[in-house]
Amino acid sequence: MDNILEVKNLNIDIVENKSTKSLVENVSFNVKRKGSLGIVGESGCGKSITAMSIMQLLSHPLKATKGKIIFNDGSKSIDMREANSNIMRKIRGKEISMIFQEPMTALDPLFTIEEQIAEVLKFHTDLKKVEMKKLVLEMLTKVGIPQPQRIMKNYPHQLSGGMLQRVVISMALILNPKLIIADEPTTALDVTIQAQILELINDLRSSYDTSIIMITHDLGVIAETCEDVIVFYAGQIVEEGNIMDIFHNTSHPYTKGLINAVRSLGDKETELFTIPGTVPVAGEFSKGCRFAERCGEAMAICREKEPELMEISPGHNTRCWLYNGGDTNV
Amino acid sequence: MSNPILVVENLRKYFPIKEGIFNRTKNYVRAVENVSFSVNERETFAIVGESGCGKSTTGRSILRLIEPTSGNVVYNGIDVLALSNKELRGLRKEIQIIFQNPYSSLNPRMTVKKLLSEPLENNYKLGQKEIQEKVESMIDKVGLSRKHLDRYPHQFSGGQRQRISIARSIITNPKLVIADEPVSALDVSIQSQILNLLMELQKELGLTMIFISHDLNVVRRISNRVAVMYLGSIAEIGETEDIFNTPFHPYTEALLSAVPSLDPMVKKKRNILKGEIPSPINPPIGCVFQTRCSKVMDICKKKRPELIEIDKNHKVACHLY
Ligand SMILES: Nc1ncnc2c1ncn2[C@@H]1O[C@H](COP(=O)(O)OP(=O)(O)OP(=O)(O)O)[C@@H](O)[C@H]1O
Ligand SMILES: Nc1ncnc2c1ncn2[C@@H]1O[C@H](COP(=O)(O)OP(=O)(O)OP(=O)(O)O)[C@@H](O)[C@H]1O
Ligand code: SF4
Ligand SMILES: [Mg+2]
Ligand SMILES: [Mg+2]
Numbered sequence: 024m025d026n027i028l029e030v031k032n033l034n035i036d037i038v039e040n041k042s043t044k045s046l047v048e049n050v051s052f053n054v055k056r057k058g059s060l061g062i063v064g065e066s067g068c069g070k071s072i073t074a075m076s077i078m079q080l081l082s083h084p085l086k087a088t089k090g091k092i093i094f095n096d097g098s099k100s101i102d103m104r105e106a107n108s109n110i111m112r113k114i115r116g117k118e119i120s121m122i123f124q125e126p127m128t129a130l131d132p133l134f135t136i137e138e139q140i141a142e143v144l145k146f147h148t149d150l151k152k153v154e155m156k157k158l159v160l161e162m163l164t165k166v167g168i169p170q171p172q173r174i175m176k177n178y179p180h181q182l183s184g185g186m187l188q189r190v191v192i193s194m195a196l197i198l199n200p201k202l203i204i205a206d207e208p209t210t211a212l213d214v215t216i217q218a219q220i221l222e223l224i225n226d227l228r229s230s231y232d233t234s235i236i237m238i239t240h241d242l243g244v245i246a247e248t249c250e251d252v253i254v255f256y257a258g259q260i261v262e263e264g265n266i267m268d269i270f271h272n273t274s275h276p277y278t279k280g281l282i283n284a285v286r287s288l289g290d291k292e293t294e295l296f297t298i299p300g301t302v303p304v305a306g307e308f309s310k311g312c313r314f315a316e317r318c319g320e321a322m323a324i325c326r327e328k329e330p331e332l333m334e335i336s337p338g339h340n341t342r343c344w345l346y347n348g349g350d351t352n353v
Numbered sequence: 354m355s356n357p358i359l360v361v362e363n364l365r366k367y368f369p370i371k372e373g374i375f376n377r378t379k380n381y382v383r384a385v386e387n388v389s390f391s392v393n394e395r396e397t398f399a400i401v402g403e404s405g406c407g408k409s410t411t412g413r414s415i416l417r418l419i420e421p422t423s424g425n426v427v428y429n430g431i432d433v434l435a436l437s438n439k440e441l442r443g444l445r446k447e448i449q450i451i452f453q454n455p456y457s458s459l460n461p462r463m464t465v466k467k468l469l470s471e472p473l474e475n476n477y478k479l480g481q482k483e484i485q486e487k488v489e490s491m492i493d494k495v496g497l498s499r500k501h502l503d504r505y506p507h508q509f510s511g512g513q514r515q516r517i518s519i520a521r522s523i524i525t526n527p528k529l530v531i532a533d534e535p536v537s538a539l540d541v542s543i544q545s546q547i548l549n550l551l552m553e554l555q556k557e558l559g560l561t562m563i564f565i566s567h568d569l570n571v572v573r574r575i576s577n578r579v580a581v582m583y584l585g586s587i588a589e590i591g592e593t594e595d596i597f598n599t600p601f602h603p604y605t606e607a608l609l610s611a612v613p614s615l616d617p618m619v620k621k622k623r624n625i626l627k628g629e630i631p632s633p634i635n636p637p638i639g640c641v642f643q644t645r646c647s648k649v650m651d652i653c654k655k656k657r658p659e660l661i662e663i664d665k666n667h668k669v670a671c672h673l674y
Contacts (some may be wrong), residue, residue, distance in 0.1 A: 063540070064540065065540050065542070065543070066496075066510060066511075066512030066513060066516075066538070066539050066540050066543050067509070067510040067512060067513045070510075071510055071511065072510075124511040124538070125454065125455075125456040125511055126454075127454060127456050127457050128456060169405070169629075169630035169631075169632065170632050170634075173632075173634070181368070182405075183404055183405040183409060184404070184409065184453045184454060184533075184534065185404025185405060185567075186404060186405050189404075207511065207538065210534075210537040210538055211404065211453070211534065211537060211567070212404055212567060213401075213402065213403050213404050213567045213608070214567065214569065214608065214611035214612060214613065215403065215607065215608060215611045215625060215626050216403065216404050217567075217611075218611055218625050219625055222625075240512075240538070240539060240540045240541060240544075241613070242541070243613035244613075247613075280542055281540065281541055281542060284541040284542045284544070284545050285541050287545065288541075288545075288570045288571065288574050289570070289574075291573075291574060294549055295545035295546075295548055295549050295574070296542075296545060297542050297543075297545040297546045297549065298542040301493075301496050301497075301498070302496075304498045304500050304501075
């Protein structure tokens with residue numbers, strides 16, 4: 024198998040006030056070995072919970088209710104949804120690691136930076152104390168933390184936002200995992216340090232054959248690090264393909280809207296472009312296309328029937344009636 | 354235009370480093386060193402610069418969420434550093450901060466409704482109904498749903514939390530907002546929606562904004578003036594278009610060369626800065642940028658350059674000029 028990860032028909036539900044709503048619906052994608060997959064999409068559309076479900080980190084009231092998450096490290100293949108917590112603990116941090124969107128979710132305010140990074144090493148290796156210290160220091164240097172000797176003795180509140188983000192990146196990279204799930208890894212970093220981190224991630228890929236899932240709002244970061252992209256909207260994949268497909272043959276009106284919003288930043292005269300309206304709340308999707316309310320190209324059928332994810336050219340899929348026979352199908 | 358609402362003079366923040374068994378202060382992290390600027394009414398004043406250079410510390414010191422070591426902060430004629438705690442609380446009606454990290458700044462035990470109504474209850478004599486109306490209209494404006502009002506912060510996505518934090522800060526119609534990376538977690542369409550909202554408030558209610566951000570495209574688009582910080586000091590300050598069109602300081606030049614292209618397919622060759630970042634504990638004698646500057650001269654290692662005006666409203670701290 025040449026995929027390190029295969030997610031098939033994943034559903035994530037939320038149980039609230041005795042009713043069940045679906046937050047992520049029927050999501051399937053593959054991450055190629057040594058490959059890099061970018062995930063973009065509207066804020067709140069389900070990117071982070073999809074990532075957490077891969078790591079089996081969802082907790083009540085969120086639950087993955089359907090689907091398979093097959094991780095194949097090259098020699099064996101396991102379905103993460105069926106793995107017990109013992110196996111998962113061994114996999115997390117070592118085989119697959121996650122860079123969390125908000126650094127403080129992964130850090131404990133009561134421990135120093137050194138103690139927290141060393142904890143990962145303690146659990147997965149039997150390195151001696153001095154060796155651990157050396158590794159921690161090396162890793163902090165690689166992510167561009169100035170005076171790592173001093174900073175590793177600090178507590179989280181003594182670090183700036185971007186320094187914390189780099190600490191969390193160090194924790195995720197220190198054991199050279201086979202798959203890295205990076206959830207908004209560079210949002211708190213200035214452009215020069217961002218460039219350095221992306222270079223580091225690209226280096227890891229070529230030296231250790233690491234695969235990456237990169238969740239980000241920054242289309243420039245996607246263009247720089249990813250080969251394939253999936254676009255999420257309201258808990259579904261609405262478009263997927265390689266970066267040329269997504270950026271140069273953009274098909275779905277939502278993806279087009281995102282790209283327009285980026286472009287409009289360059290024009291000081293007009294109001295910034297936004298996609299009109301707001302994303303529907305989970306459990307209240309209308310019967311047609313979930314984007315129809317906000318779509319400038321919506322047709323009659325769009326409000327009636329939900330479009331399927333359809334292949335429009337090899338490897339390039341889109342969930343939109345414009346590419347699917349349109350009104351003639353009603 | 355030049356009607357400063359806020360004047361910051363020689364602001365310093367040194368964090369003590371305690372060491373040894375007696376916990377003695379041996380040294381200081383000089384996070385903010387002699388920073389001066391003024392912000393005009395209704396303008397957006399941006400602060401940019403390398404991660405860890407002291408932007409958040411500067412923002413927090415203005416409101417005394419961190420007590421500055423020395424300096425002057427004058428808001429609308431009020432000497433902020435001389436205020437008693439009680440007077441300071443009064444001032445926080447007018448000045449609000451949007452924190453860089455909404456995860457730790459939102460009280461996890463409050464629902465969104467409570468988070469948004471609390472600042473109104475504390476500061477204004479409004480009826481329940483008025484409060485509810487304001488809360489609902491604000492939640493719409495930041496692109497969330499009224500259905501979300503009874504949820505707690507942990508039940509949201511990162512970008513949703515960031516919007517709750519923005520809503521909480523602007524719901525009382527403050528005069529000055531210190532926004533620390535307010536849109537970093539938002540997708541571009543919602544980011545635009547929030548930026549349009551802030552610009553609208555500026556037009557309608559005369560909001561003044563200090564905007565701290567790494568996103569130089571956003572900064573260029575929305576700010577009137579920019580300060581570029583490096584290792585605790587201002588390297589360059591001026592009108593936004595002047596800074597972006599004719600950057601003087603070598604650090605500003607390097608920073609701008611790394612701005613990602615608005616076209617995701619154009620891969621730019623970024624100019625990654627080489628050289629050691631000096632320690633904020635023992636900053637070098639002379640210019641703080643000397644260890645990484647491509648144009649470094651002898652004098653740069655001896656004398657700290659002062660921030661001087663070399664073009665209209667455009668100041669730079671560099672011996673080249
Ligand atoms: N514990 C929870 N309880 C209830 N709803 C939740 C919980 N956690 C997440 N959600 C909801 O699930 C949806 C998906 O959240 P997720 O964090 O995956 O979004 P996201 O795509 O990562 O967004 P962002 O770009 O803002 O980070 C959101 O609408 C959020 O409100
Ligand atoms: N409580 C503290 N104790 C000691 N040092 C601190 C403390 N808070 C901040 N610092 C240090 O002060 C410096 C400036 O931090 P600050 O948070 O202001 O940076 P920033 O410019 O906002 O960076 P970023 O862009 O990464 O958010 C950093 O070196 C940081 O480690
Ligand atoms: S299916 Fe219709 S409404 Fe949905 S995105 Fe396509 S054109 Fe727009
Ligand atoms: Mg997220
Ligand atoms: Mg900061």
